[in-house]
Amino acid sequence: MFALDDARFQRTAAELNLPAYxxxxxxxxxxxxxxxxxYEMSNLSLALRETLAGKYRVTNSQVVAVRxxxxxxKLLVQYPDGAKIETVIMLYRDWSSACLSTQVGCAMGCTFCATGPMGLERNLTAEEMAEQLWHCCHYAKVNSLQPVRNIVLMGxxxxxxxYRNVVEFIYRANDPQLFDIGQRRITLSTAGLISQIQELAGLKLAITLAVSxxxxxxxxxxxxxxxxxxxxxxDIIAACRKYTEVTGRRVTYEYLLLAGINDQDSHGAELARLLKGENCLINLIPFNQVSGVSFRPSSRAAVFQKQLEQAGLNATIRRSLGQEIDAACGQLRKGLPEQ
Ligand code: SF4
Structure with missing residues (x-):
């Protein structure tokens, strides 16, 4: 991207002999x-606009499909090497939230996830993640949607x-000269990689850590x-407890409700015992049907929530957006299905 980090911006300015203003x-x-x-940068001279357009692109990636x-x-973003990922803009009353991908594919193999069986192709760089965010912000602007104010790394x-690229991306997203998205408005979701949780704690970021x-x-x-x-x-819960001690930030535990698999009273009671006394929020997630995956959505979210609350835990039910376009949690893939 043309200007995602300050060093590149400064280099470009030096190359073109541009003054600070x-x-x-x-x-x-x-x-x-x-x-x-x-060419739309109307307060620049035409000559400078021509030079910039001849030498640079604002992003290296392109949005090649939209649903x-x-x-x-949902935006399908393609990088210059041909790799494609999906990114989702979730629309709320006063803001939009960008759900970004951090890898092309995934090695974790979760059985309820559309990406699971695909395996990992490669990591995304910080710049590539920033380009996803930029595409979301650009799309929201051009289409008069609420501006992107939140980021969830859950694609x-x-x-x-x-880890390294994601942390670098978080700093860029937070940079007031760039996207200026507050750390408290960034959520990082993980399957629970303990040593990286410990390392992340040491950075003392104000982001929300969400553990599946x-x-x-x-x-x-x-x-x-x-x-x-x-x-x-x-071990995961001990690492999260430490994370909260070090950062002062409460951890969110995500719990996908799968009918007959993990949504019964006995599971609720076991979960309450497991998390008893932890300073945490439990986010109950309705399961979204994924083709080729046999799990079914649970109808017990409200009952399950009540059970946890009665045990003294904080539990919410996540509003699920994007089901009709396969953009909800666990439904993203490396390519948009045909419309
Ligand atoms: S749910 Fe997340 S961690 Fe698990 S396979 Fe899907 S993308 Fe990977």
Whole structure:
């Protein structure tokens, strides 16, 4: 991308011999107005616009397909090497939220997820993630949607398996000169990679850490999330407790409700025992049907929530956006299905 980091921006300015105020103008077009066309930068001279357009592109990736639903918009983003990922804009009353992918494919193999069987192709760089965010901001602007104010790293991939790039991306998203998205408005969702959770704690970011539990015991969790064989629940919860101690941020535990699999009273009671006394929020997620996956959505969300609350835990039910365009949790793939 033309101007995602300050060093590149400065280099470009030096190359073109641009004064600081010109740089600020270009930055304002790209990050304030999310303009992707240098010719629209009307306070620059035509000669400079021509030079910029001849030498650079605002993004290296392109949005090659769009699907719109009532509460969300899914963008298919293609990178110069041909890799494609999906990114979703979720629409709320006062803002939009960007659900971004962190890898092309995923190695975690969760059995309820559309991406699981595809395997991992490669990591995305910080710049590639920033381009996804820029495309979301640009789309929202051009289509008069609410501006993107939140980021959830819950698209394709396991963010903590791409730790360095994801952390670098978070700093860029938070940079007031770039996207200026507050750390508290960024959520990172992980299957529970313990050493990376410990490393992340040391950065003392104000982001929200969301850990996918999806089961109240290791036996069931191992069936749903093969990666969990490496990370026992008790160890994950201990790492999260430490994370909260170090950062002062409460951890969210995500729990996908699968009919007859993990949504019974006995599971609720076991989950309550597991998380007793933890300073956490449990986010109950309605399951979205995925083709080729035999799990079914649960109708017990409200009962399950009540059971947890009666045990003294905080539990919410996530509003599910984007089901009709396969853009909801666990439904993203590396390519948009044909419309
Ligand atoms: S749910 Fe997330 S971690 Fe699991 S396979 Fe899908 S993308 Fe990977």
């Amino acid at each position: 010109r740089l600020a103008q270009i930055r304002q077009w790209i990050y304030g107005r999310f303009t992707g066309d240098f 719109t639903g009532t509460g969300s918009v 394709i991939g396991e963010p903590l398996a791409n 539990l999806h089961a109240p015991n290791d036996k069931l969790r191992n069936q749903l999330m093969p990666i969990s064989r490496k990370y026992p629940l008790q």
